[in-house]
Amino acid sequence: MIRSLRVRLMLAAAVLAVLFMLALLPALQKAFSLALQESIEQRLASDVTTLISAARIERGQLKMPALLPDERFKLPESGLLGYIFDRNGTLVWRSRATRDQHIDYRPRYDGRGNEFARARQSDGEEFFVYDVEIKLLGGKSAAYSIVALQPVREYQHTLDGLREKLYLGFGAALLALLVLLWAGLTWGLRSLRHLSRELDQVESGAREGLSREHPRELLRLTGSLNRLLHSEREQRQRYRDSLDDLAHSLKTPLAVLQGVGESMGKGGDQREQARILQSQIERMSQQIDYQLQRASLRKSGLVRHQVELKPLLESLCNTLAKVYRDKRVQITVDVPDRARVPMEQGALLELLGNLLENAYRLCLEQVRVSLRGAAGELELCIEDDGMGVPPDQRQRILQRGERLDRQHPGQGIGLAVVKDIVDSYDARLHLDDSPLGGAAFRVVFILD
Structure with a gap:
């Protein structure tokens, strides 16, 4: 086609x-x-x-x-x-x-x-x-x-001589006409190329809307797209504000309930009821955190951001090195300079933070981050040399609230948030075995 x-x-x-x-x-x-x-x-x-x-x-x-x-x-x-x-x-x-x-x-x-x-x-x-x-x-x-x-x-x-001349003349005229048509179409479609460049700038976040410097026939289209962009930004902001308001309104009742549960736990006959109450409170808090992260990190409809990867990796690795300084983790970053990933910065920070924190926490001493591109795809891989994940458990740990590691604190929503972010960007998340001996999380982006 x-x-x-x-x-x-x-x-x-x-x-x-x-x-x-x-x-x-x-x-x-x-x-x-x-x-x-x-x-x-x-x-x-x-x-x-x-x-x-x-x-x-x-x-x-x-x-x-x-x-x-x-x-x-x-x-x-x-x-x-x-x-x-x-x-x-x-x-x-x-x-x-x-x-x-x-x-x-x-x-x-x-x-x-x-x-x-x-x-x-x-x-x-x-x-x-x-x-x-x-x-x-x-x-x-x-x-x-x-x-x-x-x-x-x-x-x-x-008559035969005339027919031959007509064929030659018509052939030359047709060729000249096609050249003129191509030039005319190129000139006529220049406004569409200008509109396409503006859309690219909108997708990359370089501009907020489309200009009105377009032919009259396209002004209705550009106006509709501008209204769509404005409506999307307002809707996303209202959504986030509503969730923030909900979270703040629930924090005080949850804190009160948690205090009641701790008071009840001091009495011997009410310890079981207190444990159940605290478990439900923790579950409610977990659901609130999960929904807040899920709502704030989804991909926008028209804007397509490109974020440079290496500076974010260096910042996150420096922070995690301080948190896990006792393990002396050796981090290997195999990422080309100036390489960019098609995600919003907040979403990319959340995705890298969860995967890197998971790798630092479960590794023995090595973590490797690499970025490869081929055949219209971009693959981000984060590996460690830990115990890995059994094949029959790989789908389960990507679900909300599921964890294999019970020795460290956490709510089990990190990988679920990663999976949501990856899905919202039409990417793919694979969990494989790493040559280092542990798990390899591979995020594959489809390049347009």
Whole structure:
């Protein structure tokens, strides 16, 4: 399927141009053929008039001068043939140019006056014939058919030459037309390319909306896109504000409940009820944290950010090195300078923070971060040399609240948030075995 609008328009215009020229070519050939035949008819009529002016009637007999006004009648190679027949169709005179010609033509003296037609000979050769009936000649009564003939092959040769020139001319005209169409479409679609550049700037976050410097036909589209962008920003902000308000409104009741649970836990007979109460409070707090992170880190609809990866990695690794300084983790960063990842900075920080914290916490002493790109994809891989994750547990730990490590504190929502962020960016998250011996989390982004 052709995805380029310019190529589609060009192909449609080229097909229409070719069809138009194919329809016009026969019409032009027919018009030229009729004009050429009309010209031949007029010339033959003029030749017949020359013969009539030279003819004389003496003592009831036709007399023609030895020298005719038109010398072509006596030149065999001229192709101009002249004949005079009487009322009975008997040949009474012929021009010198007809000496080597054997023309099988018999006029019909039927009062039609004059006639222009074609006559085909037994050998297949054709002639244009102009036949004029004469009743008065030189003021005297006469009954003759004066005929001028010309071979059709000359007409056909001229017509073939014209057809060849028409084909060449139409081919050159079509080529020039296609070049002009391509230039016109390129100029006409320049506004769409300008709109595309502005959309790229909106997606990258370089601008907040589209300008009004576009053709009138596109202003409605750009206005709708600007309203959509504005509405999306407002909706996302309202969503975040509402969740923040909800979280703040729940924090105080949860703190009160937690205090009540601790007070109840001090009494021996109410320890079980206190444990259940604190478990439910922790679960509620976990759900609130999860929903807040999930809502604030999802991909926006139109804006596509590009964030440089290496500075974020260095900042996070420095922070985690201080947190886990007793383990003396050796971090290897195999990321090209200036490499960018198609995510918002907040979402990328949350994703890297969860995966790196997970790797630092579970590794023995090595963590490796790498970035590879190939075939329209970008793969971010975070590995460690820890115990790894059994294959039958890999799907479970990506679910909310599920954890394999029970020795360290946590709510088990980190990987679930990572999975949500990856899904919101139409990326893929794979959990494999690492050559280092532990787990390898691979995030694969699809590049547009």
